Amino acid sequence: MAAGSRTKYALDLNDAIAFPDGAHVPAFPPDEGESWIILLEIVRDTSVARPSYQTRCKIGVPFVVALYTETPLKDRDDLRYCSPGNVLCLTSARPKTFLDGSTGFRVEDASTIQALPVSLDQLKKINKDLCERSDKGQLEMCYNCNKPAQNKCAGCRARYCSKDCQKAHWHAGHKRECKAVKALHVWNRTDWG
Numbered sequence: 001m002a003a004g005s006r007t008k009y010a011l012d013l014n015d016a017i018a019f020p021d022g023a024h025v026p027a028f029p030p031d032e033g034e035s036w037i038i039l040l041e042i043v044r045d046t047s048v049a050r051p052s053y054q055t056r057c058k059i060g061v062p063f064v065v066a067l068y069t070e071t072p073l074k075d076r077d078d079l080r081y082c083s084p085g086n087v088l089c090l091t092s093a094r095p096k097t098f099l100d101g102s103t104g105f106r107v108e109d110a111s112t113i114q115a116l117p118v119s120l121d122q123l124k125k126i127n128k129d130l131c132e133r134s135d136k137g138q139l140e141m142c143y144n145c146n147k148p149a150q151n152k153c154a155g156c157r158a159r160y161c162s163k164d165c166q167k168a169h170w171h172a173g174h175k176r177e178c179k180a181v182k183a184l185h186v187w188n189r190t191d192w193g
């Protein structure tokens, strides 16, 4: 591909290998060069001594997510988005059974968890929109109005034709969606092994 050619965006959040649902979570650690993301939506904040959340996966299977990181809420800036209705993304996590019999994930490394201030449905909608924009060759056009664009969002690198258009889009919802767009682009470029 020639330098400067358009980036292809074709991420499939239904890909059972890259984004396993609760019925297909791998039981073994990833092989070298292999990884996956488990997408969970927070249902309830059940934190007591340490941060923990009742969540459900994209097919509705319930999972507890408990943080055993050393400084749980300061390790990662985006953990402030750990609130009901938002998405938690766990990298290459494997489920375990907790002492109370519930099934879930014990997160020990803060770099393996990311919270996004959007719901699972919103994440799917943003992903579908990016796929459509890519198919239409619009990824390099203004994210708000599809005119030729030079400016870039500092967060997700989305393009904008002008500061005014970028501001309008930010207030129309990109403020909330920017982190999700950034994460989706990273996943789109990932080789899942």
Ligand SMILES: [Zn+2]
Binding pocket: 142, 143, 144, 145, 146, 147, 160, 161, 162, 165, 166
């Ligand atoms: Zn524009």
Ligand SMILES: [Zn+2]
Binding pocket: 153, 154, 155, 156, 157, 158, 174, 178, 179, 181
């Ligand atoms: Zn952005």
